[in-house]
Each structure stands twice: as structure tokens, then as C-alpha cells.
Amino acid sequence: MTEETQRGASARPVFKEDEHLPFWKRWMDTDIWHSYKKSPVIIIASIAFMLLILSAIFAPLISPYTPFDPGSLNLMNGFTEPMSKNDFTGDYFFLGTDDQGRDVFSTILFGLRISLFVGLAAVLFAMTLGVILGLISGYLGGWVDGVIMRVADIQMTFPSIMVAMLLYGVGKGLTPPDLRDEMALVVLIISIGLSEWVQFARTVRGATLVEREKEYVQAGHLIGLSKWAIMLRHILPNVTGPILVIATISLALAIIAEATLSFLGVGAPKTEPSLGTLINVGRQFILSGEWWILLFPSLTLLALALSVNLFGDWLRDVLNPKLR
């Protein structure tokens, strides 16, 4: 470098090349990791999401009360304000209690559990369905493709939350009346899942169309490999990025859809309340001043949806830098 500067030319900047590093070091050097490190909002969002997941998983261990066991409830504890004492046991009601004397903190933990469970299950269902339909559609083409994509087009013109609501109505109608409460969560998962599959299917179909024509698929077929096996091995890796982004955004949508349906009283049953149900219960008490029954479940839901949305938004930006 010093020699280069003679004859009056200014120094050229050096560019570091880094190969042959262990996997984790290369990962630490990717754009994703750097973008993650540089964005405090995303760090906070991901930590918040992890905390929410952990508290949902360990809800039975963390929560001080078992809120849905009628035996442990004491109506005399109803409407206790946050941070006040349980007159019977001397414990504190960290976030107060509701009309039935349930500990709000505990109900939130269990509600979070239901919300996350329904959300994740619905996205998983939508993803499986979407990937399979996308593969079939892209691979078979012809009228099968036509039918699937036509349905997708029609469904796309309706907002997913509305599709979920309509499907839930249909699903509820199809369930025998005496099973409706027990089946409510399953119907909820299926209807939300069915409302979210289109994006997955479209992405996978697009990738399949591109791959189908490539020579290795044709060649692999000649040597007797199953086309499906070849395609799964080659197409799925190509679409993991987009699918991840869609899944994250769908998760936020699914959580909101579930909360909305439950809030409207047509989702999770009263015996297994989700955050939406809790908020619906809570809003009945704002006129009378018991604000904590509404506020804390609402904040939890907001934190959940926001952290997932922030993460999804960021993920999309990182995996698709063109759109930044």
C-alpha cells in the first residue's frame, strides 16, 4: 500500500474478503445478522416475542392461580385492583382480578397460550395446505391449476379475516350443537388456516413453474427418480425465504383474526378464553371503572401482534433488499 502511494496517487481502499470461516462466523457476517444487530427495534421485538412464547409454554408453572378451576375462585375477590392483597391468602393480585375474582395475570397467561396455539396451528395448517396445493397446481398445470388458482383468485378478493369469519360460521353450522364448545378451537384453527393458504400456494406455484422446466427435473425423471422427490428437494429450498416471510406475516394475521373472532364471541369458548375473549369481558367494565380487566389483556395482545409484525416486516426487507 505504501508503495502504491508514490507518484502522487492516493491510496485505494482495501476490501476484505472473508472465506473459509466456520459456519457461525459466516452467519455472523451475513446481511441478516448485521441488519439484526443494527436494529434495536427488531432486537426488542424478537426478545418480546420469545418472552411471550415462553410464558405461554410455562403458563401453568408461572401463573400464581389456576383461573379456570372454579374451586379455587372466590367471588369475594372480584374486582380487586392491581397490586392489592388477596384478603384470604395474603398473596398479591399483581394485575388485579376480574368480576369472578380470577387473577388477571393468570388469565392472561392462559389466554396467551390459547391465542398462540390457535395462531401457530392455523399458520401451520395454512402453510401445509398452501405448499401442497401450490406444488400440485404448478406441477400438474392444466385444469387442476386453473381450478386451484381460480379459487385462490376469488378468495384473494375477500379479506382473510372475513373469509375466516364466514368459514367459522359454516363450520359452526356443520358441527353438531352439543359438540360446538368442544370443537370450537378446531373449527377456529381450520377456518383461520383456510383463510391464509393462498399466499403460500401462489409463491410455491411460481417457484414450481420455474423449476419444472429445468433440465435436472427432466433428467432425474429419465434415470427413474420420482419427479415429486426431485421437485421437493429443489423447490422447497428455493422458497424457504418467501415462505418464512409469509408465515410470519400470516401468524400476525392469524393471531389478530383469532382475537377478533373471540372478541366477537364467535371464537374460543368461554371455558378456554383467549386474549380476545378476555378483552371482550374486560370492555364490559370500563364504564364502571375497572380498567385493568381490559387494559392488560389488550396490551399483551398488542405486544404479541406488534412483535410478530415488526419481525415479519424486517424479515421481508432483509430477504428482499430491492424493496427497501
Add this chain to the structure above:
Amino acid sequence: MSEEIVLTVEDLIVEFPTRKGILRPVDRVNFNIKKGEILGVVGESGAGKSMCGSAIVGLIDRPGRITGGEIRLQNERIDNISHERMRKIRGRRIGMVFQDPLTSLNPLMTVGEQIMETIRVHLKISEAEARQRAIAALEEVGIPAASSRVDAYPHQFSGGMRQRVVIALALAAEPELIIADEPTTALDVSVQAQIMALLKKLCHERGTAVMLITHDMGVIAETTDRVAVLYAGRLAEIGPTKDVLSNPSHPYTIGLMASTPSPTGSTERLSQIPGSMPNLRAIPQGCAFNQRCTKAISACFKHLPILEPVDKTDVACWLYDEAYKDEAAEQSKTQLKEGA
């Protein structure tokens, strides 16, 4: 041809900061263009040709910026002036023609609207007058039935016609300099020659200086007065077109000529330069061409060569430096022996 210099580029450096270091797509480039002269700028893609053009009109995409050198238009610096002043120069004093006429025009506005808009930004004239000028401009670039076509939308023109419209737009406010960035690359071969001839004719008539960016040696040979050869962001050689073409001095230019079919139709086999241009992230120390150069001597790996006159052109190569003459001669002798 007048000797009045329209554009001077001196030691121009353009840099892009990235996470892993600073990239330098343009590295100490020097040239000037005289009134009425057409300067060809050649090089492989990524050699910094277009970046030079963008730097001159102040349209480098962020986060890139000019970090060194000077650009002067008629002896007036334009690399460090305000955005607003630069805007008034763009279109008025420097016109641009881009590669793809399909995407250069706004699809939702008629070509007349786009020409009139350009004229009226720069000249204080009435709408009716601007319309007359727009029609005249279209006629000048050879659009038939210009007075009715002025109200047509870009998609109603063919590719070649669209590029004519783009040229009319670039010349609308009678600039002193036109920067044409690969103006014919996206066109049909049959139309390319027409467009080049048109550009050449119009600029000659008006005495407009032209910076013609291309990778097509044929276009260079037919159109330009002088040619600048860029390699990895640096100027390898610059000089009158006929001298550079017939008697190239820089090993890269020599290779470039050997890989281009000769216009005289000689049957000699075309050769190609081994290897490829280094990535901007991995430019070697010394001369950027040293990895591919068959004549490289020790100095080429240590020191950056600067432009020195050799014969009738200016060349950045150690082979012609007094201090290394002997080593260069030695080198070519051994190579001859090995070849024998």
C-alpha cells in the same frame, strides 16, 4: 473543429461505502471533451463507464458519491454545486440519452407533453410556442407526421422511434453536451446505425459535444473522434480514435482490438483476453490489469500506473516507463523464447 473545451473531468473518484469497505467504481479518471467532438468511452460492464456519466450529471445513486477530483463545464465547477443549480444544468446544458428507450419515457404522458415539459422547465416560453418547438424537435429527429404524433403515447412508437424521441428530448433545450449511455444497445441491429448517424449529424450541426458510452467497438470506430478505454474504474488509454484503434499501446486495449472483428474484414482469428475483469471488491495492488496481462513486469504488481503520453495516445502502463524499459524488453524476450 474548435478547440474550445466543453467538459473537463479531472482525477474523478466515485466511491460507494459498504459494510465491508469502500468500493471505488471510478478511480482517478481524467479526460476532456471539446466543442463538437464525440468522445467514446469503452470498457466491459462494470468498468465504470456509466458511473462516470452519472457523476457528471450529478445523478449517482445513494450511497455513492464523488469523493475526489473535479468536473468542469465550460471552466465552471459542477461537481460541488447545489442540487438546485445542478438541476438547472441537467437538460439545459447537459442532455442525456439512456440505453432503453422502452423505459426512458413516462408511459402515461404523450411524447409531446414530455418534450414541452422539458423545454418549459428551462426556457421561458408559452405553451403554444413550446408545442411548436416540440413538433420541430420531433421533425428534426425524423419522426414522420410529427404534428400529429406529438400527441401519441410512447407505447404507440416502435423502439427505434422511441429512441429518436429520447434524443429529441435530450436536445430539446439545446445543451452543450450530450451524454449518451449505450444509446443503441437495446435496439434492433438494423436501427442502431440510423440512430447513431442521427445523433452524430445533430451534434455536428449544433456543435454539441458528446460523451458516448458503449461497449461496441464498431460504434466507436464509426462515430467517435477520440476514445477513452476504462478498465476496473481506471483509464487505461485515451487518444484519437484512429490511433487507438490502429495502434493501441495498453495491453488491455491491444487485447480488446484483437478480440474485435476488423472492419476491413480480415480473416485473422479473433483472440480473447484470458480471465475476466476483477470484481470491484478484489482489485489487485498495482495495475488492475496485472492478473490478465501477458506482459506484466514486477512494477505492475507494486505500483499504480498513471497516464503518460506514448506515441499519439495517453497510456497508463509501466511497459512504456523509462525506468522499466529494460525489464519490459527482457520480459518480452523471455516470452519469445518460451514461445519458440
Add this chain to the structure above:
Amino acid sequence: MLAFVIRRVGEALLVLFIVALVSFAMFKFMGDPIQSMVGQEATLVDQEELRERLGLNDPFPVQYVAYLGRVLSGEFGISYRVGLPVEEIILDRLPATLELALLSGLIAISLGIFLGIYTAIRRDGFVAHFIMTTSLIGVSLPTFLIGVFLIWIFAVELNVLPSYGRGETLDVFGVPLSIFTLDGLKSMILPAVTLGLYQMTLIMRLVRSEMLEVLRTDFIRFARARGLSNKAINFRHALKNTLVPVITVTGLQLGSIIAFAIITETVFQWPGVGLLFINAVNVVDIPIMSTYLLLVAVIFVTINLIVDLLYFSIDPRLKVGGGSKGH
């Protein structure tokens, strides 16, 4: 152009036909409406008579054709719960939903486009960053939560706006509307904001990303090279090109306002068709559910059709006689 319109209308009719099939299938296969209609004390004979009267014993295609015929003549069946013709109930509720949807749609589109342009042009500015971050909260905030919190703040704590109902209405050509009375307008503010906010955020984000996309195109670069002012580039060149794709999605957004009205109407007890639908789902009142489905399909299909036709007025490339020469 005519061929295009005919094709579009054909597609729209196909969608409606399919939705009608779904909505009929709901009738046919879901639960036993008789059970939910009659009281405990009804005899089997009573039930059978009712079944016959409602045409529930005919074969499927006969029932579907009969259903289509009834639908086309404006008969949608009788609500299991209320016992009144569905079309009457819905027509009675529709004005409330429409006026709410229109007001919030207006808020959403005007503010959404304005803010979208602003955040695209000043994309590195502090205010733009702030708006974008806030908008993400807006997207994450479920509609019902916005409504509940608006009620809490403006109706309970500040006590300046009503928390439910339509307020005073004024009959315009026999249709009761809230928007023309002060009390009614006050009642509309909170629901309209609730309904519009989410759509506004979506429109804003869409306009922003489309505009950024357009600002990266060659012709914008060329426009800069021609020395046009930023104002001309942003508003004359970029904005119009942005609006072409934005119109489609905005049209769909308007459709989803109808959908989200279900939530808003429930929160504010706004007596529109959305509230009607939710109550119908709760009691599995299938005639109302299926008619609502049809109604929504008609609204969506109409909006889509209008959006497609709007394209023509904006994009010259689609006009008749254009685009014949060279491509």
C-alpha cells in the same frame, strides 16, 4: 374495450354463481334449521309441516334452481330466528352500514394516499420514519381494540362522544341516515375512525412502496436527467404511475371496509348488516348468513368491476386503438 367489459362482467357473474352455490349449500347441508326455529313444545307433525313449507324436502338441483329463482326475484328466505323475510331485515340495516363505510372509506383513501406520498418522498426524514413506525402499530392493532380504546378515551374518560348506536337520524328519501344530524354525526365519528384507521394504514403503506418502486424506474431517472424539478417528478410523473396499481388494491380495501364493518358495528352496537351477521352466526341463522355472503359478494364484484374500468381512464396503454404499433 367492449370485449374487455363483457369478459369482466362474465367473470363477475361466474363468481356470483359460485358464491350463490356456496350460500345455497349452507342452507342445504348445515344443521337442521327446524331445530333452531321451533320451540321445545313443537310436535313432530308441526316440524314436518314447517319443513315442507320451507321446501326442505325437495332434491338438491331442484332446490338450487328454486333458490336461484327466489334470489333473482329478491326473495332470500325467512330468518330462522326472527321469522321475517331476510331481504326486509337486510334492507332495513343496509343504510347504516353503507353510510358508515363511505365515511370511513373517504377518510382512509384521502389520508392514506396523502401520507403514502409524503412518506415516500421524505423517506429518510424523521417525520416519515415516525409515521411508518406508528403505522406498523396501526396494522398490528386489531380493529376491535382500536374501537374499544376509542370508546374508553372519548366516551368514558372524556365523555365527549357517544359510545354506541346511530344517534339521531334524518330521513332522506325515506332512508334514515345519521350523517345529516349533529347527534348522528357525533355518533359516527368513533366508528368511522375505527373502521378507517386500519384501511388508511394499509393504503398508506401500499402507496409508499409503489411510489418508491416507481421512483426507481428509468423514466424517473430520465426525467431527472432532463432537469425537471422534484415537484414535477414526484407529482406529475411518479404519482400518476403509482396510482395505477394503487387503484386496484384501494378498491379491494373499500370492499374490506364492508367486511371489517362486522367488527366495528359489533363494538359500537351500530345497527348495520355486520352486526346482524354476527348475531346470525351466534345463533346459526343460516338464511341471514347466506344472504349476507351473497350481498358481500355482490359488493366486492361490483367494486372490482369499477376498478377495472377505472384503469382505462388512467392508463393510455389500455385504450382502444393504442398499442398497435411496435412493442
